[in-house]
Every structure is written in C-alpha cells, then in structure tokens.
Amino acid sequence: MTASSPRAVRSRIIGSEKLRAGFYLLRLDAPEIARAYTPGQFVLLRGLAPGWPYLGRPFSIYRSDQDATIEIVYKVVGRATTVMSGLTEGEYEVLGPLGKGFALRPGCTRTVALAGGAGLPPVACYCERYVGVLDEVTLVVGAKTAQDLLVPVGMLAQGIDLRLFTEDGSKGAKGTVVDGLVRFLGELVGGARAVQVIACGPREMLSEVARVCRDSCVPCDVSVEEVMACGLGACLGCAVPRMGGGYLHACKDGPVLDAAMVDWESWKS
C-alpha cells in the first residue's frame, strides 16, 4: 500500500520502558507520522545522544495513540539499540512513514498473522487495524522460550484469535510459528480460499513460511529486514535478492514484500 509522503521530524521521547529482558517499547511524539502510516510501514530513527553510530535505524511502527504518538518495540541487538535502551528523555530525528506496508488482498476475509521473536510490531499493528474489517484474524506469536515471547496483551479482548508457541514449550504450545501456520492451514475446512498470510520474524522463519504458503497456494506477504542507509530508495543499500534475478530494495519495494518475489535461497543470513 502506498502511503502519504514521508516527513523528517524531530520527535520527543514520551516514554521508554523495558517490556522484558532485551525488549523495549519507545513512544515518540510524532503526530504527522501517527496520522499518516499504514501497518507495516516503518520509521528511520537517529538518536541524538553520544554513542550513536552513524546512520539511523529502521523500525516498524507498532501502534499509534490518538494520532499524536507512535510506538515502536525493539530488541537490543547492537550499538544503536543499546544507546536507545538507555535513552528515557530527549529527542530523535525521525523519518517516516517509509516503505510499503501490508495491504488487504482483494477477496481476502481471513488473515493468519505470524510473528516470530522481535517480528511482532508490524504484524500486531496489522491485526489491530483490520480486526473489525476481516471476518477472522488469527495471530500466531512464537519465540524460543517464554522469556523471549512478546505478547500483545492489550489485544486479547478485541476478537483476535491469539495462539502462542515456544520452541521449548515453556509457554503456549510447543513448537514454532511455522508449526502454528501448518496447524492453522490443516484446520481449514473447504480449502484456503480467502485466506491471506502475513509474517514478520527471523529470515529463516520467513523463508519457511514462504515455502509452506507456496506449497499450499496461499498468498503470503512478509515484512523483511536488511541493513539500510537512506530509507528512500536513493542509495540502493538494502538489497533483497529477487526471485528470477536482480534485487528488490527493502526500503522502497518493501519492507512488506510478496513472499513469492523473494529469492530466499540466495538470501541466507
């Protein structure tokens, strides 16, 4: 889905909280972006604090509040996110909303949304936006252990069929998000017509999801991640191998891509 033009704004930190070990939620004052984004779109954030590396970092928008603030959820994985986790006040340079988000496919009335590890934000954002529009929304959230499992508790009452999976079985069902998808597809009565899969998570997970969907003839859109610089399609840094040759660019063609367009074999991490 193409959205309105991105803005470059300076946004004040409204809140920063630790959700669980390694995971944080950041709330920013960004009304222009809060009003304009579609689920799956992202922002580039650049911290103004000492210790910030060179470039901004891309984060999918998790949710917005009253068209005034945006929230992102991130996992601490490197220099930028380490700096972010220590920032509780001040400002960020924010560029967004960027990229193409999730679109409702024509004729689709049921979505199974898959979130692996830190991949929850754009998927949860989609569920929240479309839960009343679609006949059925199933959200499958998976992680290695209960410790790593992000659960969007605020959504439980909203009619989303939430299914939790951990690889060690310490919370929810034992298994992976892909197991959750296979189980969902197996439960379908009368085939997979009008079903759409969306997913975000580790590349290996997305690759598996793409394979299962291809084999089941179910349309699948995934939110991908690649190291990025400009965020606007100018530098061509965030290349994603395209099925049939050449590259897509995560910032402009994505971050949401039709899983069938990605050459997963060439894009191993």
Next chain:
Amino acid sequence: MANLEVELVGLRLETPLIGASGTFGYGLEYGGLVDYRAYGAVVAKTVTLRPRAGNAPPRIADVGDGILNAIGLENVGIEAFVREKLPQIDLPCRLFASIGGETVDEYRQLAAAVSGKPRVDAIEVNVSCPNVAQGGMAFGRDPAATQEVLRAVRAETGLPVIPKLPPLITGLGDVAEAACEGGADALVIANTYPGMVIDIARERPVLGNLSGGLSGRAIRPISLLLVWQVVEAVNVPVIASGGIERAEDALEYVLAGASAFEIGSVILRDLGAATRIVAGIRTFMEAKGYARIDDFRGRARPGHTAHRGS
C-alpha cells in the same frame, strides 16, 4: 552579504556544494525532503552501458564514524537513464551525470549518450569505484589508463569532463596529471577508501562483497591531505570529497584550495545537511569579511598558491 556562487568548469554554481554520486539516486528519490537550493550541483548515480544488479547483501555497514558500502554500481543502465530518469529530473541546481565503464570504449559510448541532453551540465567520470570487478578503480590507479579514458570521453563531448579519482593509490599526483593531460576540466578528490569489517560472532566479513568503500567523517583528514597535494600538482580546479558533514569541514577543504566540494554519506543520516553547511559557510564568510569563496580559497597554503578561477 556573502556570495556563495562559484564559477566551475565554465558553469555558474549557486553554491560550491555538490551532492555526491551514489547518495542522491537519480535526483528524484528524496522528493521534497531535500532543499536543493543549497546545492550548486547534484551528481546522479553512476550509470553503466548495461543495467547492473549490484552486489549481494549486506551492502552497508555502519562503522560509527562513517559507513562502508559495497553497492556494486547497481543502476538502470544508460538507456533507461536517458529515456526514463533524465526527463523527470527537475532540480533548481546543476546536474552532473556520472559514467562508469569496463572498457575505454564503454566510457566513450556513455559520454556520447549523455552529451547533448538538455539536463546534463557536466560529466563526472567514475574511474574509482572500489566495488566492481571490472573497470572502476582499475582505471583510476593507472595514469596511462586514466588518460586513455579521459581522451576518449573528451573526444566525444563538449561538456565539462570531471574524473573522480581513487584515494588509496601510489602516485595519485601522476594519475591527476595524466587525467588533466587527457582533457579533464576539473578533478574530484577522492572516492571512498577500500575497507572491511568482520562480524566476530559469525566469524566472517560483514559485507556480502567482503570489502567495501569507506566514507564519512572517518576519512576526512586523509582526503584533506590528498586535496592539498593534488591542488599543488595540477592546474585545474579540484573538487573535494571526503567526510564533509559540517561547514567547518567544507571550509578546511576550501582553505586547502578546493574550488567546490561534494557531500555524500552525511545526507544518508541528515537530509538537511546541505542547508546547514551552506549557512555555516555564509556565517564564516561574514565574520571574516569575505565577499566570495575565492577570497579565501587556498589561504591555508604557504604562499597562497591555489589555482585562480577556471
């Protein structure tokens, strides 16, 4: 009021600030997010004879004080550039095309293809890309090969011809002189520095191409010395390129004798960089009582020997 206009290769530029190739796409991608009134010119992404897919990802690594990139000259190819991109480009500043060949004849064909196109004001000749297997730096590190490329391009076009040279070579002065003898109207000093980063957790190079080109503030003092040396060696204007992020950085290069300067990596982190840099230069000039860039260009040099005008 300080006047930032400069005369460069026979062109009047509103400011000495030029957007570097590779960081401004085809001059279309930033839309209204960049105010091009702060720019004297923008150099479009290097185009090659055939479209190029570029290198395997990851193509970018953030090294803290700059970035390593290995895009691998991904571009739409000269035909699509001329047919689809050029007609759309509408900037309130000059536009330089950038060309990259694998052979001398490819450079010749590319120069012919961009000449006579109403939007193209000059040709930057990329003989310094560190991220391609053929062409690129292989020309720019060799004086004779550089001269051959320049002669071929010169013979094909009436536009100003500006080679961008590689930094990490022995005898940059010889290459610079050879380029001038080949017909260069100005030189860009310099492209990015070949470099590498290794992911210690995965125990392998970060970039898909293994190595890339280093840019950003990390390289500024090294490129400044190169500009200083090349200004001494040649009689054409030198356009500085290397780690300029603030007005102070640009002023160092101008005081070393640069006639203009390119910004690149900084735009990837700050879309308003050019406006900020130009404002800072103006403030400096007004504080020092300089009316024009030429009033202080090369003033850091003993005996103040910078090339005058162009």
